[in-house]
Amino acid sequence: MARLFVNEQEVRTDFPDDTPLLWFIRDQLDLTGTKYGCGVGACGACTVHIDGVPTRSCATPIGTVAAGAEITTIEFIKGAAARAVQDAWVKHDVVQCGYCQSGQVMAAVALLTKNTRPSDADIDAAMSGNICRCATYQRIRIAVKDAAQSLPPVAPAAVPKPAVPSRPAPQLKKKA
């Protein structure tokens, strides 16, 4: 029986180890903000943070999540970067159908938590793994930049390199 830390709570599940984290989050925890889009880690709609790293939950079996790793979903993101991103998304009316936007927000929050002065190339690298069929991309770029400006500068060199967003595997970091 797996034990996971989701949104600061320890939860147990008898879902088998090969169950993708996405379906554990949605079907057992009823946290439905995290979306199913492709099931193969190709679209980013299912993005959650594992120890702060944006991770494709649809391609992350629960059995591979390290003991004590902190999983955070869209319903529970907190802090200055999260507020800045969500407010900028509203300010610029980024959303259309909205289905992918939980994943977009999670990707942007992860970026701006580590790098509040991202270049266009940084934004491309952080956001290109997240598909939006409504093609709200132009507004996403504007909103990411606007959100960044509302945060104090953090030199990207001083923090760890942002993880490649399309990588589906979770971080195997032990909880401190």
Next chain:
Amino acid sequence: MNTRFSRREFLKSSTALTIVVALPAAQFSRAQSASGSALTANAFVTINADNTVRVLIKHLEMGQGTYTGLAALVAEELDADWSQMRSEGAPADAAKYNNLSWGPMQGTGGSSSLSNSYAQMRTAGAQARAMLVAAATQEWSIPAAQIRVEKGILSAGSQRATFGQMAAKAAKQTLPTEVTLKDPKDFKIIGKGVPRIDSRVKVNGQAKFAIDIKRPGQLTAVLLRPPRFGAKVVSVDAAKTQGISGVRAIVEIPQGVAVVASNFWAAKKARDAVVVVWDDATAGRISTDTLIAEYRALAAKGDGAAIARKDGDTDAALKTAKKTLTATFEFPYLAHAPMEPLNCVIERTPAGVELWAGCQFHTMDQGNVAEVFGLKPEEVKINTTFAGGSFGRRANMASDYLVECAEVVKALQRSGVNAPVRLVWTREDDIKGGRYRPAYVHTITAGLDEVGKLTAWQHRIAGQSIMKGTAFESFTVKDGVDKTSVEGADNLPYEIANQRVELHSTSNGIPVLWWRAVGSTHTAFSTETMIDEIAIAAGKDPVAFRESMMSKHPRHLAVMKLAAEKANWSSTLPAAQNGAKRGRGIAVAESFNSFVAQVVEVTVNADKTFKVDRVICAVDCGVAVTPDVVRAQMEGGIGFALAAALYGKITLKDGIVEQSNFTDYPVLRFNEMPRVEVHIIPSAAPPTGVGEPGVPPLAPALANAIAAATGQRLRTLPLRLA
């Protein structure tokens, strides 16, 4: 009962631009308030004691902004404050919530939501306002003329009340029999811009899509469908599903074999483990390579073609032409691939059936689901959730995914399991599942006279009819011509004396469906690239050449000129680096009564890859009720069209679809999105739609830009440089 809200019901007052509207019965009769403290003014508007205004939206919100646009119309005439407005999906009711441009049918499509609702939703707001004012008049003993209504507040002298405070008293007022709509010069919301009503819930995970619905005891079904369209089940071997925990049932339904489990993953894993032997006797074994070759042959000959348009004598004009050009254009099948795969929840209730879905065709969906259970349509209660995109896919006359789910519920009942069922298509099911934009081949032959004037135009289209065999056939297919196959081709804005547009409607077993902008997704490409090619051949500027033939189409002309002006059309593009070439191209198209022109700037690299740098878009959609939604729809339409221009292609080999997911059916990604600038033509004309019209000009403008950069004319989609 005729519930159409026709022009006859409008009476223009003699002196002002305001409109007096008599209130038709179905939507505007006395509705019962949910509670004594609320005012339910009509079928659309409820003012609650907590001062919120709830608007029931008869259309599906799938991203296009209808929850915002329709609420804005109500808020305008109600003089509400935007922050108090709330939008909710209306129930299925073809009498109250029909699409007025379609007759007694509730549904969303053809970019018609705002246009058909413009007078209706304003009227709904005006009626509620009149009842609030009547209540204030009575309460304060002050004549109605002295009562001000502003931003959700009623006031007169020292008297003041919020809508919420006046709602209960307003509910007791006599219904007005007619209301007066505002003079557009007094608009405070329409055309001024309000923020989207659904932004916040869509950035914090709270917005509810059908896939998020969880009913007590709900099971999840995943369906194994035949690998070839039309195949039938011979036998089912479920041995390998043994040991997959959570699996509750494996049932055969007419559409395939459903695996039902306590959660999605168990259902999906077991679905993939089921082995079915299929009978392919009735299945299609088409290969698209062969099919396109057949279409090419068809498009090359006029024998047996239906005539969609015939002006003058095209054959004679081609014979006498000084110069002729012929080109063939090829378009693949396209999947819609909305981000939220098709899914729904269906539950048997004592009263019938309740379902939750992003329903786009409420009336069809209600009828089709009722039929599965042997119920009356009104015994099917529809709860319309947000839809995670659609692009046409959720509007299908068979209600495919809903009927599948209903069949699963029924099959489970037969085996004694009575549970709500959520049916989910995987992404693979979606890409392989059919109902594609049909493949087409076009040929166009054009003739020019000695001064380079276009004198003859012969356009022949071969491809499947979308409408044939559907409930819409009777009014969309005439004399063998499916209007949706030729729209955009049979109504060119150019004056050409001799024109013939012909259609070969083909049949095969591949399920097809409208896809965002429908016929214009291919006709705008062939016609607008051909016009461009002819202009260059005649030694003329593409904009000036179009303009010389557009005198009867001022709205096309205006958007084209605006886009060209904003793009600085006559200037030279800054040069590219590293041996790359740059080009600029233009296209203009009308679809769904909206007019859009786009200028594309492209950089073509030495390795024959290319990138769209910038798109300048001009749109005339009549009154732009919510201008930022108009801009967003143009941006989105451009991105959606660019995905198809770059990558979109569904192929079949021996009847089997070769693509399966975003890995082999790529769509546009963040780093590929061009800079888009949208310019809206100021207009007092009745509003038209914007969900689709941003799509058609993009691909032809891009192909024209590539031709400008390289001299290569690309005529096969997706676009690949040789």
